Amino acid sequence: MSETGWNYLMDMDGVLVREEHLVPGADAFIDDLRANHVPFMVLTNNSIYTPRDLRARLLRTGLDIPETSIWTSALATAQFLDQQRPNGSAHVVGESGLTTALHNIGYVLTDRDPDYVVLGETRTYSFEAITRAIRLVENGARFIATNPDEKGPSREGSLPATGAVAALIQKATGRAPYYVGKPNPLMMRSALRALGAHSENTVMIGDRMDTDVRSGLEAGLQTVLVLSGISGAETAELFPYRPTAVRGSVADLVHKVTEPLA
Structure with missing residues (x-):
């Protein structure tokens, strides 16, 4: 438990940064958490990047967040698989954030009779990769997806995300994936374990009702939209x-991180 009794989980995009720019006041909020010795963890459903990559991205915006304070859907997925089937095998459709997380728990990445097909975020979906995933699921591989987000933002407009590609594989195979990331409260619970915190004195901050607030609520946390x-x-x-509670931004929580939510 923290010295103040409170812990904070917070989404990254839309809470601390937006389109590669710092949300005004986010740096003051993080500084306030540190000054009051309040433990915190930054969460993201995006499985493309490793915590090291995300730390570098946040540093460019002016936020100094250690790797150990960043929790991704890829890490949550790896932890889940390690608990379900230790030292298993997986065929991955995804990027380094997901493959690194699975390598770190001792998983073998293969397209020969894998225990799981694990689908994550990627910017290089291909017909060949999706077809291979479909055939492996048809042949008995269990289907896991890091998160259900159907689309993501970019400067040019919306991009198809994990949930959209998962729907394609599901339609072709008749097999629905198990989603580990938000709004599954499993994402919150795994972050709590990583932080060494308990739900009854933890606050979840997010900018989405359907993922951040829902998963926080179902995990027994207080929530801020x-x-x-x-x-x-x-x-x-x-x-x-x-x-x-509803707040304009995390700037409204500066100097209030040790107080009960009104």
């Missing part, structure tokens, strides 16, 4: 559940 990402002021009213 911030309006610095994709959500507007009326977004919370569209869902059958509510966050503990």
Whole structure:
């Protein structure tokens, strides 16, 4: 437990950064957490990058976040597979963030009778790679996906994401994947374990009701919806559940990280 009794989990995109730019006040918020010795973990459903890559990305925006304080859906997926089937094998459709995480738990990456097909985010989806994944799932490989996000942003517009490609494989095979990342509360629980924290004194901050707030709520955390990402002021009213609090951005939490949410 932290000295203050509180711990924080927070999404990265839309909370700390947006389109490679710092969300105003995010640096002051991180500094406030450190000054008050409040443990925190930055989360992302994006499985493309390793924590080292993401640390470098955040440094470019002015945020100094150690690798040990970054938790990705790739790491959560690797931890899940290590618990389910230690020293197993997987065929991966994804990038270095996912392959590195699986290598680090001792998994063999192969397209010969793997235990799992693991689908993650990538910018190089190919017909050949998707066809191979479909055939392996048809032949009995268990189907895992890092996250259900159907699209992601870019400067040119929307990009197809893991959930969209997973839907294609599911349609072709009749086999639905098990999604490890948000909104699965498993993502929150694995981050809590990595942080050494408990749900009853942890706050989850996110900019999406359907992933960040939902998974935080289902994991027993207090939740904050911030309006610095994709959500507007009326977004919370569209869902059958509510966050503990709604704030404009993390800047509104500066000097309040040790206080109860109002």
